[in-house]
Amino acid sequence: MDFPTTTPELAIEARGLVKRFDETLAVDGVDLAVPRGSITGILGPNGAGKTTTLRMLLGIIDPDEGYRRVLGHDNPRDVARLIGYLPEERGLYPSMKAYDAIGYMGALRGLPLKEARNRGRALLEEQGLGHAADRQIRQLSKGMAQIVQLLGTLVHEPQLVVLDEPFSGLDAINQGKLEVLIRGLADRGVTVIFSTHVIAHAERLCEGIAIIAGGKVPFAGRVDEARDRIPAQVRLETSADAGPWTAALPASTRKVGQFRFFPLPESGIEPLLKALIEGNAGIRSLSIERAGLHDAFVAIAGEAAAARLVTDAGQDEEQAA
Numbered sequence: 001m002d003f004p005t006t007t008p009e010l011a012i013e014a015r016g017l018v019k020r021f022d023e024t025l026a027v028d029g030v031d032l033a034v035p036r037g038s039i040t041g042i043l044g045p046n047g048a049g050k051t052t053t054l055r056m057l058l059g060i061i062d063p064d065e066g067y068r069r070v071l072g073h074d075n076p077r078d079v080a081r082l083i084g085y086l087p088e089e090r091g092l093y094p095s096m097k098a099y100d101a102i103g104y105m106g107a108l109r110g111l112p113l114k115e116a117r118n119r120g121r122a123l124l125e126e127q128g129l130g131h132a133a134d135r136q137i138r139q140l141s142k143g144m145a146q147i148v149q150l151l152g153t154l155v156h157e158p159q160l161v162v163l164d165e166p167f168s169g170l171d172a173i174n175q176g177k178l179e180v181l182i183r184g185l186a187d188r189g190v191t192v193i194f195s196t197h198v199i200a201h202a203e204r205l206c207e208g209i210a211i212i213a214g215g216k217v218p219f220a221g222r223v224d225e226a227r228d229r230i231p232a233q234v235r236l237e238t239s240a241d242a243g244p245w246t247a248a249l250p251a252s253t254r255k256v257g258q259f260r261f262f263p264l265p266e267s268g269i270e271p272l273l274k275a276l277i278e279g280n281a282g283i284r285s286l287s288i289e290r291a292g293l294h295d296a297f298v299a300i301a302g303e304a305a306a307a308r309l310v311t312d313a314g315q316d317e318e319q320a321a
């Protein structure tokens, strides 16, 4: 069955994707809409269903239920040459030279081998890795080999790039390079979708996000919208410790040291400011902080799923080491 409509500005449209493996319901009704030229993250803990979702979008496996349309095609395999894919399993032939490994991957996506090899050299030069072009994969660090594999997914100039946990196993320097590379792709109009269990990568890079937990996507939309799901937090410091003005603060106010924290009232900050000033609270500082993606994830997917995520990229690096 076809999608009821096609939206040309979307690189990926998916509705109600379901995948079972024997007793395991790996993906349980995933909906996605990925605009062309955007960077979208699929954020969720291990086992949430990220890889299975990406594989269905690529046509490596077919969904048991639901539809997906990729670059306007119902069968993603029809547009395989327009897609670059970095699988979760890394691996290149250890005896191949770096430029040749990239060339080989380009040839698999339809480029003439000679041209693909030349592009391989050029890509390595662009990334400041020209010195590694003639080194065998086995002579490269794990991180560098991973970057070579990534360049191999880009050599045929795909319109859509699908990266499964691309930051895993990279040190901070290579993670930074990869972020620049992903932004550069989007600047050139390429659509990028990547999976991650690290909030910091999604928060720094993505305009769009799909939060996935237990095979379900309780939120898919703009990162901003996810953050707006919970009210901004106010941090207030006053010189007076108590007074009738405290009655104007929300009941959920927490006092930590000299600071008070509470959610921004729906009525806005002005009525509260008036009460503080008229009540001589003596405002020393007041700031309004928008919720971070971590708090939004907790509100959307729950504490248990959030506890299995990694908040900070450095933490992941330690885990990878």
Ligand SMILES: Nc1ncnc2c1ncn2[C@@H]1O[C@H](COP(=O)(O)OP(=O)(O)OP(=O)(O)O)[C@@H](O)[C@H]1O
Pocket (backbone or CB within 6 Å): 021, 022, 024, 025, 026, 027, 044, 045, 046, 047, 048, 049, 050, 051, 052, 053, 088
């Ligand atoms: N080929 C398979 N056969 C059986 N079970 C599978 C298969 N692939 C995935 N699963 C199961 O489906 C669930 C979702 O797995 P998936 O790999 O999609 O999650 P993930 O979010 O990518 O996590 P990870 O990052 O750990 O790979 C898990 O319970 C997993 O064990």
